[in-house]
Amino acid sequence: AxxxxxxxxxxxxxxxxxxxxxxxYSYGATPYLFWYVQSPGxxxxxxxxxxxxxxxxxxxxxxxxxxxxxxSSFNLRKPSVHWSDAAEYFCAVGEQGKLSFGAxxxxxxxx
Amino acid sequence: xxxxxxxxxxxxxxxxxxxxxxxxxISGHNSLFWYRQTMMRGLELLIYFNNNVPIDDSGMPEDRFxxxxxxxxxxxxxxxxxxxxxxxxxFCASSLRGLAGNLDSTDTQYFxxxxxLTVL
Numbered sequence: 071a072x073x074x075x076x077x078x079x080x081x082x083x084x085x086x087x088x089x090x091x092x093x094x095y096s097y098g099a100t101p102y103l104f105w106y107v108q109s110p111g112x113x114x115x116x117x118x119x120x121x122x123x124x125x126x127x128x129x130x131x132x133x134x135x136x137x138x139x140x141x142s143s144f145n146l147r148k149p150s151v152h153w154s155d156a157a158e159y160f161c162a163v164g165e166q167g168k169l170s171f172g173a174x175x176x177x178x179x180x181x
Numbered sequence: 182x183x184x185x186x187x188x189x190x191x192x193x194x195x196x197x198x199x200x201x202x203x204x205x206x207i208s209g210h211n212s213l214f215w216y217r218q219t220m221m222r223g224l225e226l227l228i229y230f231n232n233n234v235p236i237d238d239s240g241m242p243e244d245r246f247x248x249x250x251x252x253x254x255x256x257x258x259x260x261x262x263x264x265x266x267x268x269x270x271x272f273c274a275s276s277l278r279g280l281a282g283n284l285d286s287t288d289t290q291y292f293x294x295x296x297x298l299t300v301l
Contacts (some may be wrong), residue, residue, distance in 0.1 A: 100245065111187075112295075113292035113293050114272070115292070167231065167236070167278055169226065
């Protein structure tokens with residue numbers, strides 16, 4: 071069965087600084103990988119996804135993620151964070167139409 | 182373009198009462214998912230439907246939980262009787278599943294705003 075690990079529970083970053091959120095997955099076949107963002111009191115919004123092809127994936131809000139098969143990782147990055155990026159971020163792996171989510175990383179942005 | 186619609190957004194009830202959560206998926210989507218989110222257990226898939234048929238209900242906690250999808254535009258998740266440990270945020274999501282044959286494909290799921298359930 072697939073599983074997802076997000077090693078960082080909470081990250082604090084200064085506005086304008088870069089951000090990287092880690093995600094490691096366990097899955098035997100080619101994974102379908104997703105990053106979602108959840109703002110307080112809201113549902114989950116898709117940031118980006120990887121199904122195949124180019125291992126560097128561009129998403130919305132200036133985010134990107136890189137799939138590294140050798141490291142079983144799919145880390146999310148943003149070069150310069152904005153205060154509005156404060157939220158919880160979830161990595162997920164898909165299998166047969168279902169998603170398994172990591173525990174999430176809460177991002178705090180300080181002025 | 183309406184997204185996934187859930188109602189109610191908030192529900193407060195007393196232990197032992199029946200609770201019904203409702204979901205309207207995105208028009209044209211053929212898969213629907215119910216999730217539960219808690220601090221302790223994170224996001225858990227409870228059940229999912231494809232073409233109105235339950236495909237996997239292995240995540241349903243116990244017999245007190247039941248879900249139905251009578252048509253392509255409506256689903257309910259019912260808890261009877263409710264207990265305080267059922268307090269959580271319940272999300273509904275929908276997707277357009279690809280053609281049958283590629284069992285490993287996973288299509289993008291779009292989430293509703295959630296229902297925050299509090300059982301006293």
